[in-house]
Amino acid sequence: MSIAPACPLPIQQHETVQMAHGAGGRFSQALMQRIFMPHLSNAFLDQLDDQAKFDIPAGRAAFTTDTYVVSPVFFPGGNIGELAVNGTVNDLAVGGARPLYLSAGFVLEEGLPLQELEIIVRSMAEAARKAGVMIVTGDTKVVGRGQCDKLFINTSGIGIVRRDVSVSCRNLRHGDSIILSGSVGDHGMAIMTTREGLSFQSGITSDSAPLNAMIEAVLEAVPAVHAMRDPTRGGVAATLNELAVSSSAGIEIHEGTVPVRDDVRGACELLGIDPLHVANEGKLVLSVAAEDASKVLEVMRAFDCGRDAAVIGSVVADHPGMVVMRTAFGSRRVIDLPLGEQLPRIC
């Protein structure tokens, strides 16, 4: 359908999402013309068929999905739009895949200011360009006031897995070094301090970032990486526990080696939350043979998002399925999964 006009009407401050925008008629077309297409237009999306079609090479594909319900939708360091793109790019990249194509499914609440929607869509377009992916197909639904909270965005993504790579959360091996790409808790604490009205004082910003370029460089240097995960919901603690359980391996981490920004640590203490349980949106946890660790660190540190990369622990023969922290005083404590309710709607 020919839908991208030469010059769509600018969005006015008083304009909001109407139920009619979601009904598949003229209003839906107008929303496409005025907000989505100006920012997201590309050869695939412009077809406006019910599905995007593209050529793919034979091989191993990766496929992932995530719905973003973060509240508030604008937060220090980003918004729900770029978060939705980066999150799905990262879920593909940690599988050893090169992210290629994304879908975007919106649920909009009646009354959402169109100017806010436009900022979010523009952020998605910028994040996609930065990560080198294309948003090729989409969907928009509108629900009445009070039937969702502003907007939710689902992004699904397709990538092609590198032939020489076989990462999996079941691949941890005894003696592996556990590497973390940078400080923990930034994203979750940026959201929490905003909600608690503390963001101005704290200055904490989300770490939302695409990891695919750094991961590509790491795998180029060391294809034999054993496992990769981005520690989002549940934080580094949940990720390490998943790796330990999936691989039936023990993980020991060393207190003092996990980077935490001072302001994040302070906010965590104020709110009574362990930084290891707090979500990150631009961090990588990686398990690799000890002899490859320094090479991996060197590559990671060349990237902004890996500047503070560090070895935080190792895979041990003891306590399979458990994560244990060795404290500065030599004592040990179990790093457990969070039960769950501390940090709702963080992503």
Add this chain to the structure above:
Amino acid sequence: MSIAPACPLPIQQHETVQMAHGAGGRFSQALMQRIFMPHLSNAFLDQLDDQAKFDIPAGRAAFTTDTYVVSPVFFPGGNIGELAVNGTVNDLAVGGARPLYLSAGFVLEEGLPLQELEIIVRSMAEAARKAGVMIVTGDTKVVGRGQCDKLFINTSGIGIVRRDVSVSCRNLRHGDSIILSGSVGDHGMAIMTTREGLSFQSGITSDSAPLNAMIEAVLEAVPAVHAMRDPTRGGVAATLNELAVSSSAGIEIHEGTVPVRDDVRGACELLGIDPLHVANEGKLVLSVAAEDASKVLEVMRAFDCGRDAAVIGSVVADHPGMVVMRTAFGSRRVIDLPLGEQLPRIC
């Protein structure tokens, strides 16, 4: 992660979705073990990595996404779960693709009864089996009471496009026959009469069904089909208008040839809605050279979902970009796009 226990605890009537179910900790794991894995388990999903990986042949892939926000979530003839699977299967099939893999992203409202969620997940599993696709990756978020309406489901899907097929909404050709696979308005009116409290009297049920087997058979017999669409939001009227505009072609349909069930027609009259504007979830609109029409009809009528297939009109040289109905009295009226707000949250 080993997550499917031998015998998960049965779901009790009083159990509901808690915020903790969405936080990536132990409660999230329990939800996976007790509700999702027993029904959806397969070799890909069981890996519980952040992405599914599978081998694909080289060629043309199709990729689509849709978020389902239908209200009520249970309706005569189906529920949001099977609708979400069938809808995405159909969006791939109408692109000439064989649907293969689906993702499922849930947004759950705190307080949703777990028994309802289980029924919906079970319906998704059955619908996937029926359509011959696998749900290979997923995501679950929980939002507080009043922050969404029960649950929303995003399904995205990947398929492989048949090599000999090139359907597109820009492919209509002068002289084509326009074929419709069956009666219009069933899904939309099943939802509307339920909302209005008329469902018992009306007996109208949704037509939600997977179209991929029928489409595969049609393309096997007549690979040269020009265009296919499933007339969902905005109904047959919106679909025909999209085809006419995209192809810069005129479409003329003949009153009396469009099948409408008596009860659907009655409900439409009662509510003041044109059945051509009402959503369908198991119907196909197809454009094909006139000489191939009878062959296509024969194939379609061998399927339950194509039993009432009929030629409803043709592509004409006049009025490019417009859809016109020729009435029984010989007069003509324009079939326009609905403006939009008649039927919110129909899918």
